[in-house]
Amino acid sequence: MSIFKMSASTLAITALTATVAAARDNVQVAGSSTVLPYASIVAEAFGENFDYPTPVVESGGSSAGLKRFCEGVGENTIDIANASRAIREKELAACAENGVTDIIEVRIGYDGIVFASQLDGPDYSTFEPADIFNALAPQVLVDGALVDNPHTMWSDFNADLPAEEILAFIPGTKHGTREVFEEKVLAAGCEATGAHDAMIAAGMSEDDAEDACLAVRGDGVAVDIDGDYTETLARIDANANGIGVFGLAFYENNTDALKVATMSGVEPTTESISTGEYPVSRPLYFYIKAAHIGVIPGLKEFAEFFVADEIAGPDGPLAEYGLVSDPALGDVQATVMDEVTMGN
Amino acid sequence: MTDASLHKKGKSLLALDARTKKRNAAEARFKGYGIAAIAVSLFFLVALLVTIISNGVPAFTQTYVNVAVTLDAAKLDKNGNRDIDDIKKVSTFGYKPLINAALVDAVAGIETELSDKDVGKILSASAPAVVRDYVIANPDQIGETVAFRLLTSSRVDGYMKGRVVREDLARDKNLDAAHLDLIDVMVGQGSVERVFNWDFVLGADASESRPEQAGIGVSMLGSFFMMLVVLILALPIGVAASIYLEEFAPQNRFTDLIEVNISNLAAVPSIVFGILGLAVFIQFAHLPQSAPIVGGLTLTLMTLPTIVISTRASLKSVPPSIRDAALGVGASKMQAVFHHVLPLAMPGILTGTIIGLAQALGETAPLLLIGMVGYIATNYPDGVASGFLDPNSAMPAQIYEWAKRADPAFYERAWGGIIVLLLFLLTMNLIAIILRRRFERRW
Numbered sequence: 001m002s003i004f005k006m007s008a009s010t011l012a013i014t015a016l017t018a019t020v021a022a023a024r025d026n027v028q029v030a031g032s033s034t035v036l037p038y039a040s041i042v043a044e045a046f047g048e049n050f051d052y053p054t055p056v057v058e059s060g061g062s063s064a065g066l067k068r069f070c071e072g073v074g075e076n077t078i079d080i081a082n083a084s085r086a087i088r089e090k091e092l093a094a095c096a097e098n099g100v101t102d103i104i105e106v107r108i109g110y111d112g113i114v115f116a117s118q119l120d121g122p123d124y125s126t127f128e129p130a131d132i133f134n135a136l137a138p139q140v141l142v143d144g145a146l147v148d149n150p151h152t153m154w155s156d157f158n159a160d161l162p163a164e165e166i167l168a169f170i171p172g173t174k175h176g177t178r179e180v181f182e183e184k185v186l187a188a189g190c191e192a193t194g195a196h197d198a199m200i201a202a203g204m205s206e207d208d209a210e211d212a213c214l215a216v217r218g219d220g221v222a223v224d225i226d227g228d229y230t231e232t233l234a235r236i237d238a239n240a241n242g243i244g245v246f247g248l249a250f251y252e253n254n255t256d257a258l259k260v261a262t263m264s265g266v267e268p269t270t271e272s273i274s275t276g277e278y279p280v281s282r283p284l285y286f287y288i289k290a291a292h293i294g295v296i297p298g299l300k301e302f303a304e305f306f307v308a309d310e311i312a313g314p315d316g317p318l319a320e321y322g323l324v325s326d327p328a329l330g331d332v333q334a335t336v337m338d339e340v341t342m343g344n
Numbered sequence: 345m346t347d348a349s350l351h352k353k354g355k356s357l358l359a360l361d362a363r364t365k366k367r368n369a370a371e372a373r374f375k376g377y378g379i380a381a382i383a384v385s386l387f388f389l390v391a392l393l394v395t396i397i398s399n400g401v402p403a404f405t406q407t408y409v410n411v412a413v414t415l416d417a418a419k420l421d422k423n424g425n426r427d428i429d430d431i432k433k434v435s436t437f438g439y440k441p442l443i444n445a446a447l448v449d450a451v452a453g454i455e456t457e458l459s460d461k462d463v464g465k466i467l468s469a470s471a472p473a474v475v476r477d478y479v480i481a482n483p484d485q486i487g488e489t490v491a492f493r494l495l496t497s498s499r500v501d502g503y504m505k506g507r508v509v510r511e512d513l514a515r516d517k518n519l520d521a522a523h524l525d526l527i528d529v530m531v532g533q534g535s536v537e538r539v540f541n542w543d544f545v546l547g548a549d550a551s552e553s554r555p556e557q558a559g560i561g562v563s564m565l566g567s568f569f570m571m572l573v574v575l576i577l578a579l580p581i582g583v584a585a586s587i588y589l590e591e592f593a594p595q596n597r598f599t600d601l602i603e604v605n606i607s608n609l610a611a612v613p614s615i616v617f618g619i620l621g622l623a624v625f626i627q628f629a630h631l632p633q634s635a636p637i638v639g640g641l642t643l644t645l646m647t648l649p650t651i652v653i654s655t656r657a658s659l660k661s662v663p664p665s666i667r668d669a670a671l672g673v674g675a676s677k678m679q680a681v682f683h684h685v686l687p688l689a690m691p692g693i694l695t696g697t698i699i700g701l702a703q704a705l706g707e708t709a710p711l712l713l714i715g716m717v718g719y720i721a722t723n724y725p726d727g728v729a730s731g732f733l734d735p736n737s738a739m740p741a742q743i744y745e746w747a748k749r750a751d752p753a754f755y756e757r758a759w760g761g762i763i764v765l766l767l768f769l770l771t772m773n774l775i776a777i778i779l780r781r782r783f784e785r786r787w
Binding site: 053054230 | 432437477508512516517550551552553630632715719720723734735748750752
């Protein structure tokens with residue numbers, strides 16, 4: 001019976017330690033899987049150079065991270081949310097409802113979104129937003145009339161593209177990347193092909209037409225990938241005729257398997273993205289809970305370290321990994337230094 | 345009458361008639377299906393093992409380069425008073441040029457088209473941290489030249505393992521073919537070597553820019569603490585519940601309902617326990633995120649039914665004559681159970697527990713929901729309390745995390761992690777088999 005006494009006392013001890021050691025001494029970060037690599041690089045360097053413990057970085061997607069961020073203030077909520085898009089009004093309202101009012105928005109740099117295909121696959125080397133729209137939209141303009149997308153080959157609508165069956169692996173709707181893909185590629189293609197105007201001419205309201213422009217055909221030609229880029233890469237590996245949507249950093253780490261296509265004639269590189277020449281890019285952010293500064297040790301130091309020149313600057317480890325450094329990094333540093341919250 | 349008719353047709357008993365032949369053929373076919381099924385499963389088993397081993401074994405070796413670094417006092421301790429706080433102010437970025445210079449010196453005799461700045465690309469990004477840690481631990485060494493064994497970058501390591509070939513590097517900005525020429529010469533000189541990778545087995549996770557540094561050690565500790573929680577909670581609770589249900593509880597509708605529900609619980613998908621753990625332990629009880637104690641509690645819920653079912657089975661297999669004999673010589677019911685039945689059922693209970701633990705050890709899904717996936721397994725716990733409460737990962741969650749990272753070197757580590765995990769599972773199953781063989785009694 002001593003086994004019962006023993007386990008009862010261990011139970012009690014575990015419960016006790018759980019309550020005693022509730023004070024948290026490490027920074028906790030969660031959110032976008034696109035920002036995760038950068039955040040982990042910074043967290044690692046932070047742990048090496050400071051006496052604070054290495055921050056914990058979880059992924060899960062921008063929306064999931066912001067949702068957890070907005071759960072409230074306190075030690076059992078996260079301190080920083082990573083996001084590959086700006087926070088939405090709705091999320092700000094949810095935050096405010098739970099008492100999370102003082103939020104510091106920090107833009108760490110830019111990320112390019114590239115279209116890549118199998119290295120030995122068909123010659124997908126140049127795309128225009130119009131090509132992607134013609135290939136993937138549910139309704140396209142053919143000979144001036146709006147019809148259900150009849151295209152099965154890339155060469156059906158652009159003779160310069162290879163005569164291969166259309167197959168695209170695009171980020172799922174829970175990814176921040178999807179939003180950029182829709183706005184910078186599909187919407188742009190919709191305008192360029194004239195489909196947008198045709199929809200309005202057909203009696204759609206401006207808003208409906210814009211929404212319709214962002215839709216993707218549902219007949220298996222455009223495949224939503226809800227996992228990470230690794231999954232997209234595996235699909236590309238298995239389908240020689242497929243093209244996939246990747247982050248620039250992921251592509252640059254897998255140049256032995258992938259080749260990249262130009263968009264509107266511009267090749268995606270850190271240079272072409274920082275100058276804004278390459279059209280499909282987006283800012284990356286993290287959000288700090290100002291109420292946690294001074295409570296969680298090392299939080300402000302971590303945020304300052306994240307945007308320091310030696311980390312986020314053009315020669316820092318983040319740029320080396322694939323982040324496009326923010327030309328206005330000085331302003332961002334000032335924001336963090338002075339703890340300027342959103343709306344102030 | 346039958347005999348007569350058989351004779352009439354001229355059939356002997358030895359000659360098979362059509363129906364017997366058909367039956368025999370059916371039996372032979374069935375045997376054939378069985379053998380085919382076994383052959384197919386064997387084929388897949390072999391294919392699986394071959395894939396795991398061929399992909400995972402390279403993770404157990406790692407390429408290092410030996411460099412003598414001059415710890416320049418002018419850069420590392422500007423005031424010259426060896427004050428540890430001053431020395432700590434020099435970040436890893438201050439160490440990078442020193443190491444680069446040391447490497448340039450080391451390759452001075454080798455002809456290369458690389459610029460001095462580019463030579464540093466063969467080193468891992470972890471190198472400055474290694475040197476800085478050394479200097480902080482030994483401030484008296486500032487000004488001396490110290491020999492270091494530093495990690496090479498994952499691309500160089502991949503080249504040594506045959507994963508990276510020269511053609512791939514033409515479009516890779518991380519390394520050039522010229523680096524590989526340099527490496528070839530350095531391997532000849534013995535300054536670059538590939539040795540057993542203790543850091544992989546014992547080390548912590550690393551960020552995405554340095555897969556060469558990543559190890560599974562910290563998450564192994566995370567798994568260990570979780571299993572400890574499971575063991576100290578699930579075993580006593582599970583055994584107590586089964587003893588009560590099996591030996592003391594009255595047989596009625598209510599206990600029947602409980603029994604059915606325990607069996608049902610064993611079949612609940614593990615992700616359900618994960619979401620329960622998130623809601624109950626983290627959001628309601630305010631236990632810390634990503635902590636092994638929460639993982640352990642969640643896995644306890646999952647393991648309990650397994651232990652209850654196996655304990656009840658082994659209690660049932662103890663013959664009633666043992667109980668009757670004990671009661672007959674005047675033992676109370678409790679004495680009969682604890683002095684006689686339980687010891688005899690122990691081997692079965694332990695086997696069930698170990699198998700339940702092995703199942704929990706390999707479980708990933710619930711851990712995803714309670715925040716044990718990400719860049720987490722980076723700090724060694726400071727002690728027992730921190731082992732339970734500080735954020736950590738677990739082996740299967742770490743493997744999942746590596747498998748989804750961008751650098752192909754992480755993929756290799758994921759397979760290596762699978763080998764480590766499988767070794768643990770095999771050991772646990774082996775212990776279960778040995779226990780059963782040695783202590784089980786047949787009646």
